[in-house]
Amino acid sequence: MIGKYGLRFVSLGYLAVLLVAPVSYVFWKTFEHGFGPAWDAVTTPNAVHALKVTLILTAVAVPANTIFGILCALAIVRHRFPGAGIVNAVVDLPLALSPVVVGLALLLLYGREGWLGGHGVVFALPGMVLATIFVSLPFVVREVVPVLREIGTEQEQAAATLGASALQTFRRVTWPAIRWAVAYGVVLTTARALGEFGAVSVVSGRLAGETESLTLHVQDRYQSFDEVGAYAAAVVLALIAVATLILMTRLKPKEETQ
Amino acid sequence: MAAKAAALPSPKARRSLAPGLAIGISTLYLSVIVLLPLAALAWRAHGWDAITSEQAVSSLKLTVIASAIVALVNALAGTAIAWTLVRDRFLGQGVVNAIVDMPFALPTIVAGLTLLALYGPRSPVDVNVAFTRWAILLALLFVTLPFVVRTVQPVLLELDREMEDAAASLGANRLATFRRIVLPNILPAILSGVALAFARAVGEFGAVVLISGNLPFKTEVASVYVFGRIESGDPGGAAAASVVILAITFGVLLGIGGVRRWATRHDR
Amino acid sequence: MIEARGIVKRFGDFTALDGVSVDVPTGSLTALLGPSGSGKSTLLRVIAGLERPDEGQIILEGEDVTRVPPQSRGVGFVFQHYAAFKHMTVWENVAFGLRIRRRPRAEVKQRVTELLELVQLSRLGERYPAQLSGGQRQRMGLARALAVDPKVLLLDEPFGALDARVRKELRLWLRRLHDETHTTTVIVTHDQEEAMEVADRVVVMNSGCIEQTAPPRELYDNPANEFVMSFVGPVNRLGDAFIRPHDVELLLEPNGSTQEAMVERLVHLGFEVRVELVRDDGEHLSAQLTREQVEALELQRGQIVYVRPTRQTVFTGS
Numbered sequence: 075m076i077g078k079y080g081l082r083f084v085s086l087g088y089l090a091v092l093l094v095a096p097v098s099y100v101f102w103k104t105f106e107h108g109f110g111p112a113w114d115a116v117t118t119p120n121a122v123h124a125l126k127v128t129l130i131l132t133a134v135a136v137p138a139n140t141i142f143g144i145l146c147a148l149a150i151v152r153h154r155f156p157g158a159g160i161v162n163a164v165v166d167l168p169l170a171l172s173p174v175v176v177g178l179a180l181l182l183l184y185g186r187e188g189w190l191g192g193h194g195v196v197f198a199l200p201g202m203v204l205a206t207i208f209v210s211l212p213f214v215v216r217e218v219v220p221v222l223r224e225i226g227t228e229q230e231q232a233a234a235t236l237g238a239s240a241l242q243t244f245r246r247v248t249w250p251a252i253r254w255a256v257a258y259g260v261v262l263t264t265a266r267a268l269g270e271f272g273a274v275s276v277v278s279g280r281l282a283g284e285t286e287s288l289t290l291h292v293q294d295r296y297q298s299f300d301e302v303g304a305y306a307a308a309v310v311l312a313l314i315a316v317a318t319l320i321l322m323t324r325l326k327p328k329e330e331t332q
Numbered sequence: 333m334a335a336k337a338a339a340l341p342s343p344k345a346r347r348s349l350a351p352g353l354a355i356g357i358s359t360l361y362l363s364v365i366v367l368l369p370l371a372a373l374a375w376r377a378h379g380w381d382a383i384t385s386e387q388a389v390s391s392l393k394l395t396v397i398a399s400a401i402v403a404l405v406n407a408l409a410g411t412a413i414a415w416t417l418v419r420d421r422f423l424g425q426g427v428v429n430a431i432v433d434m435p436f437a438l439p440t441i442v443a444g445l446t447l448l449a450l451y452g453p454r455s456p457v458d459v460n461v462a463f464t465r466w467a468i469l470l471a472l473l474f475v476t477l478p479f480v481v482r483t484v485q486p487v488l489l490e491l492d493r494e495m496e497d498a499a500a501s502l503g504a505n506r507l508a509t510f511r512r513i514v515l516p517n518i519l520p521a522i523l524s525g526v527a528l529a530f531a532r533a534v535g536e537f538g539a540v541v542l543i544s545g546n547l548p549f550k551t552e553v554a555s556v557y558v559f560g561r562i563e564s565g566d567p568g569g570a571a572a573a574s575v576v577i578l579a580i581t582f583g584v585l586l587g588i589g590g591v592r593r594w595a596t597r598h599d600r
Numbered sequence: 601m602i603e604a605r606g607i608v609k610r611f612g613d614f615t616a617l618d619g620v621s622v623d624v625p626t627g628s629l630t631a632l633l634g635p636s637g638s639g640k641s642t643l644l645r646v647i648a649g650l651e652r653p654d655e656g657q658i659i660l661e662g663e664d665v666t667r668v669p670p671q672s673r674g675v676g677f678v679f680q681h682y683a684a685f686k687h688m689t690v691w692e693n694v695a696f697g698l699r700i701r702r703r704p705r706a707e708v709k710q711r712v713t714e715l716l717e718l719v720q721l722s723r724l725g726e727r728y729p730a731q732l733s734g735g736q737r738q739r740m741g742l743a744r745a746l747a748v749d750p751k752v753l754l755l756d757e758p759f760g761a762l763d764a765r766v767r768k769e770l771r772l773w774l775r776r777l778h779d780e781t782h783t784t785t786v787i788v789t790h791d792q793e794e795a796m797e798v799a800d801r802v803v804v805m806n807s808g809c810i811e812q813t814a815p816p817r818e819l820y821d822n823p824a825n826e827f828v829m830s831f832v833g834p835v836n837r838l839g840d841a842f843i844r845p846h847d848v849e850l851l852l853e854p855n856g857s858t859q860e861a862m863v864e865r866l867v868h869l870g871f872e873v874r875v876e877l878v879r880d881d882g883e884h885l886s887a888q889l890t891r892e893q894v895e896a897l898e899l900q901r902g903q904i905v906y907v908r909p910t911r912q913t914v915f916t917g918s
Contacts, residue, residue, distance in 0.1 A: 084412055
């Protein structure tokens with residue numbers, strides 16, 4: 075019978091072998107020959123451009139999805155309307171779809187023969203932006219909805235009886251209650267946007283130096299047998315991931331720790 | 333004082349625009365970003381052979397089976413990890429808790445790359461699973477790790493410990509208590525996590541694409557097959573295959589949802 | 601017979617039980633009475649084996665069970681918040697202990713049916729706990745604990761989560777049940793009325809120690825110290841003396857040792873009246889009189905009366 079220590083050993087061992095070891099190893103390999111080669115690899119024009127592309131995608135997708143997320147959560151929870159259930163389900167769709175399928179759908183819509191085709195959306199930045207928005211859409215909504223449900227409408231009703239307009243109520247009553255949920259959702263959205271690969275791969279055409287995000291750049295370097303380049307770019311992304319993890323841990327709704 | 337109070341004007345009564353605006357913007361945004369592209373996908377899907385070719389069927393079978401295996405492993409491992417995080421107490425527990433979220437934070441291509449580095453052709457520990465089906469399992473286990481852990485954890489935290497005391501006072505040992513008391517109460521959460529893990533695994537692309545080698549009939553998963561169809565200039569066929577994948581995913585999710593509803597029948 | 605010897609239990613810095621020793625005679629219904637934090641629930645859980653004492657022993661029927669886990673002690677435990685197995689029906693809850701012991705189907709069926717009838721839940725066997733009221737859930741808890749024929753029945757504030765009327769009903773019912781079954785029973789409560797009404801013997805606890813162990817009548821009439829006296833019933837304090845409200849005599853004329861006081865308030869509690877008085881030095885007193893006595897004295901608010909105790913208690917020593 076596995077005792078307490080046995081279970082602990084199995085759980086921690088599983089995490090170590092599956093997660094910690096591979097990621098640590100790549101960090102080690104990247105800096106195996108010193109900081110110099112890694113730095114050089116990550117400051118090539120293509121790499122720098124790829125980083126810029128990733129940052130642009132994120133800089134557009136995150137604010138858009140945040141504003142949408144708050145409005146949508148308010149719509150679903152506060153303003154019950156016919157179809158709220160469908161909206162709720164559609165918001166969750168991006169989580170169930172393969173990123174390749176997402177990219178394909180965008181390709182079919184905005185590509186040469188698509189309904190909205192031929193306007194320089196696919197194989198260009200706009201398409202990648204749309205893909206990034208699509209896949210990182212649900213997170214702010216999903217974090218804000220349960221908080222809105224939990225705090226209830228009484229405070230907002232009280233504000234209304236005291237003469238506050240919708241905007242004032244939102245600013246002074248609703249927002250203070252949801253802002254940490256929003257923050258957490260923003261962190262999740264950002265992580266997802268930065269890490270997107272499959273959808274942008276399909277939609278971008280992967281033209282190095284033009285329509286490559288940093289994630290696509292990693293694949294490009296690896297397939298060009300430039301291991302150092304691939305690892306270095308991966309480490310940049312992993313560092314951002316660690317920063318994200320730290321933020322997530324700080325902001326997480328305190329339900330999961332004892 | 334009374335005069336001052338009377339002088340405060342009451343706010344103009346007006347119909348609030350806010351609800352309409354929020355609903356309108358949300359539905360418009362969702363339609364443009366999500367529904368329209370998916371409609372185009374459904375509309376343009378065509379080509380029986382894309383779905384029924386041996387390569388397609390092979391990739392689909394591989395994907396579904398691998399995802400099922402991974403979901404099952406997660407049910408066990410995820411529950412074990414959740415238990416360790418909730419019921420156990422040791423130094424560094426907070427860090428371990430944070431590490432569980434790493435697959436959510438790390439880009440899938442990077443995940444695949446790290447697995448390839450440590451467990452691939454250049455492995456320092458002499459473990460090379462690249463270009464085999466084990467690679468697919470490994471990659472999928474990586475990206476789906478947090479799902480069951482995070483659904484089970486809050487339920488374990490909320491669990492009424494007195495039920496376990498009661499069971500002990502009635503003669504149940506630890507195994508019987510787990511089997512008869514704890515498990516039935518965390519089962520719905522496990523099922524939710526399994527559903528999420530399965531859906532994620534079926535669609536996974538970035539983590540798998542480097543390490544599996546994408547060998548048709550051997551290590552080509554469904555998402556890679558679809559990608560291949562696109563690259564071959566057959567987006568219609570790719571769309572058809574996508575629709576089939578989606579149908580399977582939703583079918584399984586509905587099934588799991590049904591089991592979950594049965595498992596929580598006592599709560600109604 | 602349950603014997604607890606020198607039980608010490610600490611939770612971090614907090615000492616819940618400070619060397620407690622107590623005997624519970626076989627077949628009795630004993631109450632552990634005390635305020636929150638007195639250690640009564642902890643002592644109960646130590647007897648059950650749900651907590652391990654840091655020092656001391658528990659002896660059940662002559663056998664040292666200090667190291668024995670709760671599964672094997674043969675105790676039945678009833679929890680304040682029911683601890684119902686919410687994923688099982690009422691029937692399955694009550695049958696649980698029997699199923700764990702792999703009793704034959706027919707025996708389980710017979711026993712559960714019997715018990716459900718005993719606790720008057722026969723028609724609710726297929727319901728889930730979430731569908732029952734608090735009182736019904738607790739009756740189920742009792743049936744479940746009794747199903748395995750425990751040598752000892754332990755109840756941890758069993759009626760604490762129920763409303764007043766249900767509490768009184770179940771109290772009475774528990775006493776009747778005990779009179780029929782004669783199972784050694786220990787009940788933890790912070791409600792002195794409950795302890796006095798239900799128990800053969802009451803163990804009064806405070807801050808991890810036992811203040812007094814005695815039958816209810818003796819506790820009331822001969823309290824060992826100030827704490828017990830104040831806990832077990834309302835009490836007036838005049839200097840060093842403690843006086844029960846019903847031992848306060850009211851006269852209309854001064855007479856020797858009487859003291860002057862003014863009637864502040866008359867609280868009519870059915871048959872009895874509580875007269876709240878205040879002396880000229882500001883001290884408050886309460887007296888308990890019958891309705892007739894109040895009418896005979898024609899008491900009114902603001903009236904001056906003269907009070908003296910017909911009986912008082914002074915505690916000497918520490």
